[in-house]
Amino acid sequence: MESPPLSNVAIAERFELLGDLLELEGAVVYRVLAYRRAAQTLRETAESVARLSAEGRLTSLPGVGQTIADKVGELLSTGEIAALTRLVSRNPPGAVAVMRLQGVGPKTARRIFAELDLKTVADVREAAVAGRIRTLSGLGEKTEAAILAGLADGGDGAAPAPRRSIARARALGETVLADLRACDGVIRCDLAGSVRRYRETSKDVDVVAAVSNRIAAAEAFTAGEWVAEVVSRGDSRIAASAHDGTVVELRMVPEGCYGNLVQHLTGSKAHNVALREAAVRKKLSVSEYGIEHVESGEVWSSDDEAEVYEHLGLPWIPPELREGRGELEAARKGALPALVEVSDIRGDLHVHTDWSDGKATLEKMVEAARGRGYEYMNVTDHSPSVGFGMGLDAGRLHAQIERVRELGATLAPDFTLLAGAEVDILRDGSLDYSDELLAQLDVVVASVHASHRLSAADQTKRVCAALESPYVDVLGHPTGRLIGRREPNPLDMEAVVAKAVETGTALEVSSQPHRLDLSDVHVRLAVEAGAMLAIDTDAHSVAAIDYLPYGVMNARRGWTGPASVANTRSWPQLRSLLKAGKRPR
């Protein structure tokens, strides 16, 4: 059997390494940046890069020109990139790892290897232990200590910094904001950075503040109970690590340019670089303090972020779109999408109860859903094959349907309680309940919970087979990923999306912060293909009903409008949209 083509991530990694090695060798910085930018694009492309390459469409991706497209082709056909192979062979193994250590960088790494005539990472560690690093001019004890710390455990220093889930990062951020808001020297403060953009994970938490008293604000920040250690302290920026190691960074400006600061610190880097490059062409220089009209030297600033965009001739761009994925072009053309809002969601199609592995009773979950203002809720406990005896067999499902109907009757017409299930998609693509049983349900969610490691071809076939079922309305957490713990199942997402469109099956956007599945990139692929989404909580507790905003924000990051989301509709409208409305009853 032919081996599957390299994944987008695997291809991107080659180009990241190419950029790193070039940087180490002191190549022109713009070549390095070009490879990094291309790597990021390849990594975040939802379509198969191998397929785009075969079709000669790679250069349509931003940051990918002929040279890099050719190298991708070379990699796919020969299994290597000759230029990369040469770079690898003439640099010490592990030099990139040393370069990536906190506070080191390419220039320092290169000097250490060259001036001390070292060959491996182990040599570097030895040199640091022996105190030889500090003998180099411009390097001292602190740098040596940083290198030792980076190489201490694990050995090669290559372990990437852990990233926090959006939920944890926001929770910490809100704690910090509460401390700051209690301080007289703080006029206003907000979350910025990837946390404001609702990226699925964050390396750190960015907080911005307009202050009348920097000293007082800084004290309120560093006195927080969450602070484990102040790691950096300047006049306008302070960073502290929390007890779990998360670094929180506070940037302060006086009133008058708060909007510029918020815009700057919200990022992303790619968004800001593109924004500023376009501004430079208009003879404007953009920074966190204002917009300078280069010729007159006049600096314009505002406390209102929307006015910053307006001053640049753009409509305000929602933070969730600021990833350098075409949002500026869309904004210039007046073609920004109207994004789905949390308040658009009218019901939840995926909720568990203690009939299976939920923590709360059916009645409690209904109460929570009603309390949130929903019009409907679909009860979706597990089918038997999920294991541990917690799934509902046919008899218990019948009993649950009966109870749901009974309770539902007491709630109508204000609230519609739906009898559903989260039925397992078995290894061969068949379902864990009979069609006769599924036919009695209002809305069926089908999910993969086992055999995650099938080949891409088999996994895709399996999922597509389930989508063909006239009883499957929603594909639950389509890739099965658990962020930071389990990779997404290898799936040909383009094929799955096409099958979902063809069969009229909705694809779930799970609001669980550790799932967010579909991911933002896949959401965009699905929306562009005309697929229908269902933003659900998959709640297993009353508290988890409140995860909804994470799902909505994730969908917004995939450029989703309300029309693409099935559960922005009333139940009668939704029913006629789903297969549920087309089944004989």
Place this chain on the structure above:
DNA sequence: GCCGTTTTCGGCCCGACTGTTTTCAGTCG
């Protein structure tokens, strides 16, 4: 290496902080 609402050549965002120095390079975001 990429790219164009001034450009197919000549640019390429902008500032804060640290560590090491005595004025700044390197790193980071």
